[in-house]
Amino acid sequence: DAMVIQNPRYQVTQFGKPVTLSCSQTLNHNVMYWYQQKSSQAPKLLFHYYDKDFNNEADTPDNFQSRRPNTSFCFLDIRSPGLGDAAMYLCATSRDRQGDTQYFGPGTRLTVL
């Protein structure tokens, strides 16, 4: 089945130690998104790629960056994780333009020690 895959499902890192979360998709969708979801809160969009074009949300901290080397893969890099970055990170895709139905992966839960 076509799907959005996130690895790992659980990630533990140390305060200040860079960490990378990965997302892959078999849907061949043009748009890929990264959301942050803190405990008991709604998902919040960090940024998205429309093909190779990167679009950052205005309030996304500089500590968060992303790479999309090809259509299938997208990475979330946290350069210096703080305790406040502990959250569920969700990857999503949509077929074409923003405004299309988004399909989410299972998420990666990040713990910062």
Add this chain to the structure above:
Amino acid sequence: DAKTTQPPSMDCAEGRAANLPCNHSTISGNEYVYWYRQIHSQGPQYIIHGLKNNETNEMASLIITEDRKSSTLILPHATLRDTAVYYCIVLPYGQNFVFGPGTRLSVLP
């Protein structure tokens, strides 16, 4: 900011219909209504969406009022596995989803 208002929580008896309301009084003509749900510790799952007409699929029905200022998601026969947070999202064409706090639906045995 989310453009929708949903009750924070609802209960439903197993086997009964669950009717989840959503108010979107400032909706514009080209804005879709989307529903997602999120089961604990999983990613959001797409349920259904619509513009003006009522919609039905294998998961649910979406009833949109004629003035489009509110909608109702109907799960016809709720099961325990339908316990989740349900998000109603108004989506302008060409823009991104903004999730509000949603409705926490508890299906009770």
